[in-house]
Amino acid sequence: MPPAKAAASPDVTLQYSTPAGAWTDALPIGNGNLGAMVFGGTAQDRVQINDDTCWTGAPRVRPTRGTGLEPGRAPEILAAARAAVAAGDVPRAETLVQRLQSGRSQAYQPLVDLWITDAGAPEVTADYRRWLRLDEAVAGHSWSDGVAAVRQEVFASRPAGALVVDRRMRTPTDLVVRVGSDHRLFEVGAAGSPQGATWSALVRMPTVSTDPKAPGPAPGAPPSAPPAPGAGVTCAVALRLDTDGVVTVRTTGIEVRRATWLTVLLASRSDYAGAHHGLHGDGARLLAQASERLEQAGRRTFEDLRAAHVADHRALFDRVGLRLGGGPEPGLDTDARLREHRATGTDASLAALAFAYGRYLTIAGSRPGTLPLNLQGIWNESLRPPWRSNYTVNINTEMNYWPALSTNLAECDEPLRRWLEDLAAAGRGTAREIYGAGGWVAHHNSDAWAFTDPVGNGTNPARWSFWPFGGVWLTRHLIDHYDFTGDSGSLASARPVILGAARFVLDTLVTMPDGTLGTSPATSPENSFLTAEGTPGAVTASTTSDLAMARDLLTGVRRLAGVDVGNGVPFADEPLLARVDDALARLPGERIMADGRIAEWHLADLPEAEPEHRHQSHLFGVHPGTSIDPDQAPDLAAAALATLAARGLESTGWSLAWRLNLRARLRDPDGAQAAIDAFLRLVEPVGPAVVSVQGGGVYRSLLCAHPPFQIDGNFGFTAGVAELLVQGHRVSSDGAREVHLLPCLPPAWADGAVHGLRVRGAITVDLEWATGRLRTATLTADRDTTVTVRVGDDRAVHHLTAGRPTTIRP
Known part of the structure; x- marks a missing residue:
C-alpha cells in the first residue's frame, strides 16, 4: 500500500493511480552517479537506468577548426569578422565566424533497463497506487487483484553506491528479472544458487559519430561491434538478486519461482576519470569494482539499506521546508492536481511541491565526485537525446545550479565547480587559438570532455554557434558560492578559473568609436534581429548581455580583490586590478529604448526577428546578476518589466522559470503568480523529437517540459520560489x-x-x-x-x- 497519509505530507509526495506510460510519466531517482526512471508496471515493470559518466566520445585532441581553415588563421578570420561588423556587413560577418566552427559536443547516453515480469499479474487494478516520497527519495507502487497483493520500492542509495529494488508479495509468485540495453551488452556473466543470483555485463559507449546530428546508432538499428577498449567509455553493470524463491539463472535473465520477496541490487562502474584522462577499457577491473560494491551492499538487509539511504538523503532534504496554504483535496493524484489548479488556481501548495521537487532532483542528480547536471539531469532514455542532453552554457547549465545555494544544498554544486576546472583547462587553448587571448573561453555547448570550441560544421547559424561568454557566465556561480558560504577554501580553488575568465574578457574587449569598451563580433544568445534588408541577422557589436556579463564578472573580481585566499595571498594582484578598473570605467551600462524597453543590442534599436523569444539574456543584470533592482536602478527596473511584458506570457518551460526569477527581483507579485501558473501547466507527452518554443510547463511527473523534456526549468522554478520569499543580494553604501x-x-x-x-x-x-x-x-x-x-x-x-x-x- 502507499505511505500512510498521516506520515506523508501531500507537499512532499507525488502520487498516481496508474503506471507510467510515457518515459516522462515515470518517476526519477538517483544518487548522483546512478539515475533511474521508475515506471511502476504490474505485469511488466521497467526501471530505466543511467550512469552519469556514460557519454559518447573520449578525451579529445585539439580539433581542426572550421571549413578549410588553416592552423593559426583563426585570429585573422576573427579580425575580418570584426571589420565586417564595423562596416555593417552582417552576412559577411556571419559567414566568417562560421568558419571557426569545429564540431559538436558529445551526447549523454542511457545505460541499461531492468525489467521485472510477472506473467500472472493484471495489467490494471482498481486499487493501484504509485508514488515518490521526496523526503525519503523512495519510489514505489502497489496493487491487489483481490487475491494477491504486491508492494515494490525502488531507490538509488548513495551510501551503498547501488540501485535497490525490493518487492514483497502476499502469495508465492513466479517472476523473471532481466537486464537489457539499446547498446550492445558483451562479456555477459551469470551465476546462481537456489535462493540468489549474480549477473554482470560490460557496455561500451559509441565513439565520435560521423553524423553531427546522430551521436548514436539510428533507432532500431542492430547493435554493432563495440568500440575497441579505451576508444569509448566502458561501463560494467553488476546485479545481485536475493529471494526466498527458487532461482534459475540464465545469461538472458533470472527466473524466480514461488517467491514472496525479492531484492535486487544493481551497481555500475565506468572507466571515465575526468575530461582529460584516458580511458583504460579494462572490463575485468571494472566488473570487479562493480561487483565489490554489490558484495558490500549485499551484506546488509534491505531494511538497513533503506534506513541508511533515507538518513543520507534527509540530512540534505530536511534542511529546507516550505508550507503554503490552500492545499488539494486529500488523496488527489498529482496530475489531477495540475489539472485542477489550471482550472481554479486554488492549489497554492502545488508550488510548494514543485519547489521541493527541484531540491529533491538536485540531491538525486548532483553529489560530490559526480559530473554536473546536464540538460536532462542524469536521466535519459535515448541514444540520440534532444540537444544531445549536453551542457548548454548560455543559460541551461547555469540554471541547473541556481537553487543549490539559496536552498541550502551547497555541497551539491561541487560537481559544477570541479568540472569548471576541466572546462577552463580546455578553454585556455581555445582562447589562444581563436582569439589570441589569455585566460579561457567556452562557447554554446560542452560535454563530459569539456568541449569549448564554437559548435557546428561550418554552416550552422551564428546566433547559437558563436557566443564566447559561456565561461564568463559560469564563473558567476563560483563567486556566488563564496558569497553564500564564506568558504575561502572554495574561493582559493576557484580563483584560477575566475581570474582566467576575467583575463579573457579584458583581452577581447575592443574600443568603440566613442571611446567606450565593447565586444565584436557579438551575439545575444540564440536571438536574431532584422537587418536593413529585412532578413534575420545575429552578429553585431556590443550586445547588452555581453556588456552586462563582462561588467558583472569584473565587478566581482574587484570586490573580492583583497580576500585572503591563503598564506596572505590576495585574490587578485594589482596589475590585473588596474586593467579591471580601467575596463569598468569604460564599460557602458544598459540602455533604454524609445519604447521603454531595455535594448538587447546596445548600439542600435534593432527590430527583433522573434519579439517573444525565449531567451532574455539582456536582462542578466536583473537576474542572475544583481545590478538592476527597483531601488538601485528604478528606471532600468521599469524598463526590464516592460521588456518582460513585451515577451508575453507564453514560453518554454525553462524560460518561464527564468522569468519567475526576474519577476521576483523586480518585485512584481502579479507577474510572478502568472509565471508560476504557466509553469505548473500540464503538458501531454508527444514524443522526444517534438520541440516547441512556446507553451511549456510540466509533465505528469512534474519534470519540466520545454517541450521536450529539459530539467533546468525544475531547478529554475525552485530558485525562483526562494527569490520570492527572501533576497540578500543588495549591499548598502556602508557595506552592510x-x-x-x-x-x-x-x-x-x-x-x-x-x-x-x-x-x-x-x-x-x-x-x-x-x-x-x-x-x-x-x-x-x-x-x-x-x-x-x-x-x-x-x-x-x-x-x-x-x-x-x-x-x-x-
Missing part, C-alpha cells in the same frame, strides 16, 4: 548586507512558512507569515555580521552573532 523578507509574495500565498533558506553573507532564514504579512523571522549567521533587515519599506539594523538565532517580529 540587506536581507529583504517577503520581497515579492504572490497573491495566492497569503499564508505560509519556510525554514532553512540561505542568503548571501552565509545567513540562514526562517519565515512565517499570515494574511500576506510577516509574523516572525529568524536569522542565523555562520559568522558575526551586521545586516539591514527589510520588511516592506521598513528597515532595521541587526547585529548577528555566529550560530545564535536572531528572531524578528515586525
